[in-house]
Amino acid sequence: MEKRAVRGMHDIFGDEITLWVAVENKMKEILGFFGYREIRTPMVEKIEVFSETIGDATDIVEKQMYRIEAEDGVMVLRPEGTAPFVRAVMEHGLFAKGSAERYFYSGPMFRHERPQKGRLRQFHQIGAEIINDNTPESDAELITLLQHLFQGVGIINFTTRINSVGCATCRPVYKEKLRAFLQPQLNELCPECQKRFERSALRILDCKVPACKATVAPAPKAVDCLCEECRLHHERLKQCLGLIGVKAIDDPTIVRGLDYYMRTAFEITSDDLGAQNALGGGGRYDGVSLRFGKQNVPAVGFALGMERVLIAVKAAQVATPKSTSPQYFFAPVGEKAFSYLFQLSFSMKRKGICVEMLYDKEKSLKALLKVADRTQAAFTVILGDNEIAANKALIKEMSSHQQEETALASLEETLLRKVSRET
Numbered sequence: 001m002e003k004r005a006v007r008g009m010h011d012i013f014g015d016e017i018t019l020w021v022a023v024e025n026k027m028k029e030i031l032g033f034f035g036y037r038e039i040r041t042p043m044v045e046k047i048e049v050f051s052e053t054i055g056d057a058t059d060i061v062e063k064q065m066y067r068i069e070a071e072d073g074v075m076v077l078r079p080e081g082t083a084p085f086v087r088a089v090m091e092h093g094l095f096a097k098g099s100a101e102r103y104f105y106s107g108p109m110f111r112h113e114r115p116q117k118g119r120l121r122q123f124h125q126i127g128a129e130i131i132n133d134n135t136p137e138s139d140a141e142l143i144t145l146l147q148h149l150f151q152g153v154g155i156i157n158f159t160t161r162i163n164s165v166g167c168a169t170c171r172p173v174y175k176e177k178l179r180a181f182l183q184p185q186l187n188e189l190c191p192e193c194q195k196r197f198e199r200s201a202l203r204i205l206d207c208k209v210p211a212c213k214a215t216v217a218p219a220p221k222a223v224d225c226l227c228e229e230c231r232l233h234h235e236r237l238k239q240c241l242g243l244i245g246v247k248a249i250d251d252p253t254i255v256r257g258l259d260y261y262m263r264t265a266f267e268i269t270s271d272d273l274g275a276q277n278a279l280g281g282g283g284r285y286d287g288v289s290l291r292f293g294k295q296n297v298p299a300v301g302f303a304l305g306m307e308r309v310l311i312a313v314k315a316a317q318v319a320t321p322k323s324t325s326p327q328y329f330f331a332p333v334g335e336k337a338f339s340y341l342f343q344l345s346f347s348m349k350r351k352g353i354c355v356e357m358l359y360d361k362e363k364s365l366k367a368l369l370k371v372a373d374r375t376q377a378a379f380t381v382i383l384g385d386n387e388i389a390a391n392k393a394l395i396k397e398m399s400s401h402q403q404e405e406t407a408l409a410s411l412e413e414t415l416l417r418k419v420s421r422e423t
């Protein structure tokens with residue numbers, strides 16, 4: 001059997017997981033301050049949850065979902081968190097209070113994409129959503145929150161872009177205008193965009209192929225074709241961002257790869273990421289709730305990609321936490337010394353002190369000290385059967401190599417005192 005993880009899916013360990021947990025905890029703390037409560041949905045959903053919300057003509061639904069053929073129907077590993085969130089909101093009547101509610105989620109998502117730097121097949125998102133609120137103020141809150149999450153973990157090098165993709169009234173009119181503009185130049189578009197022309201013309205706007213970019217540069221902009229309500233919504237959003245002091249660029253190419261958006265769409269990118277430069281993105285998706293029930297629950301939200309955030313955090317060169325090293329390494333030489341320190345190690349662990357020792361009794365003192373060095377313990381306690389007979393133990397400070405002798409009877413007390421002085 002090939003001993004490798006599935007392509008595009010990674011094990012996370014060592015300093016990486018330490019940094020990951022620190023970033024995640026910081027972000028969860030910020031989400032708490034902003035009034036968002038956690039929701040956890042299953043990793044597997046019925047296929048319709050996504051096909052009827054994200055859209056049949058999107059890359060995700062067309063070719064990126066991992067399917068599970070089960071007895072009770074076709075299910076998929078979730079490619080994103082918003083559609084399952086709305087399913088849960090409708091299933092449990094979370095909209096019933098009628099006023100704005102804030103939720104966040106975090107966890108793995110699955111898309112069968114071509115793996116590259118910052119693009120995985122199993123990746124992790126933190127997402128935040130507001131339901132029961134159709135105001136531009138809530139869109140502004142989420143854009144501000146997304147920026148604040150990045151700043152909170154030391155990322156300052158990013159750009160925020162916003163757009164309005166209109167609504168069911170004005171978008172069809174815009175799409176027709178765009179198609180009319182592109183029709184005579186179809187041959188200049190990449191093969192993928194030529195396919196998109198009929199089914200998802202808006203996606204041509206965010207194609208990264210230089211020829212397509214050049215072709216769409218003078219295309220009509222969605223923001224110039226908005227109905228009055230959408231126009232006012234977009235204007236007020238910009239006003240709110242100004243009030244909060246949040247910088248965002250109006251960018252007509254922000255159309256997003258999911259069909260459920262209406263009005264506001266936004267994305268935050270970083271130059272530290274390479275080709276996959278979106279740290280996070282989102283938008284308004286009023287109307288999606290009607291796919292799951294009778295109630296129309298307006299909603300807006302975003303998701304950020306943890307793997308990309310970690311790349312940006314490392315590039316920002318902020319002090320990043322490393323895996324913690326033990327406070328003590330115990331190095332017993334001889335059977336009696338081993339039993340003594342074995343028992344003491346648990347007594348100290350129960351008091352919250354990080355102690356490591358090897359259970360291999362054959363190792364020489366020299367070999368044990370090598371391991372102690374590797375664990376980066378602050379101190380090593382050296383105890384031989386002779387020391388036990390003489391009622392003493394040695395404590396070695398690993399950074400200075402200084403050793404001190406201490407009475408065995410009060411060893412635990414001495415060790416506890418030492419670390420309480422340090423912290």
Ligand code: HAM
Nearest residue numbers: 080082118119120123278279280281282301302303305
């Ligand atoms: P999305 O733009 O598809 O939006 O994904 C959000 C973020 O997830 C991206 O900006 C990126 O950082 C990360 N991401 C996406 N695909 C991958 C991948 N293959 N590998 C690594 N990272 C990836 C959504 O998922 C929407 N549900 C966001 C949303 C929430 N809209 C409203 N509410």
